[in-house]
Amino acid sequence: MKFTVLGGGNEIGANAYLLEMDGTVMMLDAGVHPRRIGYESLPDFSRIDGRFVDALLLSHCHLDHLGALPVALRSAPHARVFMTRPSYDLAPEMLHSTVTVMERQRLEKGIREYPFYTHEDVEMVSYCFQGMGYERDFPICGTTSNAADVSCSFLDAGHILGAAGILLKGERETVFYTGDTSRADQEIIKGAVYPDDPVDTLILESTLGANVEAEGKRRSDEARNLARRITRVVERGGSVLIPAFALGRTQEMLATLHRLRAEGRMPDVEIFTAGLGRAVSHIYDRTARHSRRRDPDLKIDRLDIRALPPGDPAQGLHLKQPSVIVVSSGMMEARTLSHRIARAMLPDRRHAIFFVGYVDPNAPGYRVLNARPGDRILLDPEGEPVEVQCEVERFHFSAHADRQQLLRLVEEVTPSRVILVHGDAGAIQWMAEAIRDQQPWIEVLTPEPGVEYDLPPANA
Ligand SMILES: [Zn+2]
Ligand SMILES: [Zn+2]
Structure with a gap:
């Protein structure tokens, strides 16, 4: 097989990988870098030039895997585009919202290359998406003269709705790409399913490879802790931003x-949400009976959750009476709802901001997370500094397998070769050392971006 990182190998960036098996060429994911803007945020699709890509396989609809898909198809116009059925519903929603963000950034920051694609482009490319059932084999037909078909199937990766690990069986070897994977059940989505049969090459995400804190954290403990802390904030008359x-x-x-409130573990206060999250919730509800859920009857729409009132999000009921507000972005990027509400909350010691997911060290959320009470921080470089007086805490509700769970996965699928991707340098290095230490017979590859690795069958 041949393997090339187009983006996202040694960082959590614009994931896109080119994989050739038995002459059949596939692209795994086509994402944008969450922290870069303009051309810098794209994978290096020039590496495809002159090659015929037979299929583009999407692991899931987070933008670091999906956001560059319409751009990728310009370099791979004949590629068939396969994804799971829930991703088929989610992808256009996520791409349209990306167009809106790019259009705004073009105006505000003068980025001339934005938008990379328009709403019409999204409509056009969506026509060639194919939504496939989980655990059903389908062929990827190679089109070059001596190419052999590769059999593909999607296995539920946990993580988010529609997420898949991608299992590829060629004539000489079996490859499994984990995508982003969660071993443990979450509140809604069940944990991942992994291949029963051994795989030869495992392409493994490494997000939490350097994260000791996340190891062995139990969701139930974190939820209990979160409820306790929300209760304290509410009792002093404050609101919580998540x-x-x-x-x-x-x-x-x-x-x-909703569950914590119904169980009486936290006070009976309003829970608010808004924006793209609400549109995505509808798709979660629509697919509840067609995807693996802990409770297929749970519908987010039916929970007692209110839409944030229209108008300035930095004012309003949600800040005047104790409430919990769940809005994007998770990293508090400039101009998002979480950013604007945080600016209003930070100087007020009654309030609290609780982080529940990954925060990039360059994101505004990271500066909030690492501020001490009384510090003045710059939320965004163009704005005024703001004093941090409110409570700030982080909780671990990751949708990624922790590093011990990743190592256990390697043990279970007994690969001859592991290719480490989707992690920063520290994470990849820890994973590589741990695998070499525990299972020295496994060949570990930490691929450099842009280099084509011509690899003999891993089981040879
Ligand atoms: Zn993801
Ligand atoms: Zn990702």
Whole structure:
């Protein structure tokens, strides 16, 4: 097989990988870098030039895997695009919202190349998406003269609605790409399913490879702790802001908070949400009976959750009476709801901001998370500094397997080769050392971006 990182190998960035098996060429994911803007945020699709890509396989609809898909198809116009059925519903929603963000950034920051694609482009490319059932084999037909078909199937990856690990069986070897994977059940989504049969090459995400804190954290303990801390804030008359990604984390947190409130573990206060998260929640509800759920009867729409009132989000009922507010972005990017509400809450010691997911060290949320009471921080470089007086805490509700769970996965699927991707340098290094230490017979590859690795069958 041949393997090339187009983006996202040694960082959590614009994930896109080119994989050739038996002459059949596939692209795994086509994402944008969450922290870069303009051309810098794209994978290096120039590496495809002159090659015929037979299929584009999407692991899930987070933008670091999906956001560049319409751009990728310009370099791979004949590629068939396969994803799971829930992703088929989610992808256009996420891409349209990306167009809106890019259009705004073009105006505000003068980024001339934005938008990379328009709403019409999204409509056009969506026509060629194919939504496939989980655990059903389908062929990827190679089109070059001596190419052999590869058999593909999607296995539920936990993580978020529609997420899949991608199992590829060629003539000479079996490859499994984990995508982003969660071993443990979450509040709504069940944990991942992994291949029963051994795989030869495992392409493994490494997000939490350097994260000791996340190891062995139990969701139930974190939820109990969260409820206790919310109770304290409410008792002193404050509100709690929970910044969350619109896809996945928002729905999981809304369901968790609703349960904690119904069980009487936290006070009976309003829970607010808004924006893209609400649209995604509808898709969660629509697919409740067609995807693996802990409770297929749970509908987010039916929970007692209110839409944030229209008008200035930095004022209003949600800040005047004790409430819990779940809005994006999870990292408090400039101009998002979480950013604007945080600016109003930070100087007020009654309030609290609780982080529940990954926060990039360059994101505004990171500066909030690491501020001490009384510090003045710059939420965004163009704005005024703001004094931090409110309570700030982080909780662990990750949708990624922790590093011990990743190592256990390697043990279970007994690969001859592991290719480490989707982690920062520290994470990849820890994973590589741990695998080499525990299972020295496994070949570990930490691929450099842009280099084509011509690899003999891993089981040879
Ligand atoms: Zn993801
Ligand atoms: Zn990812």
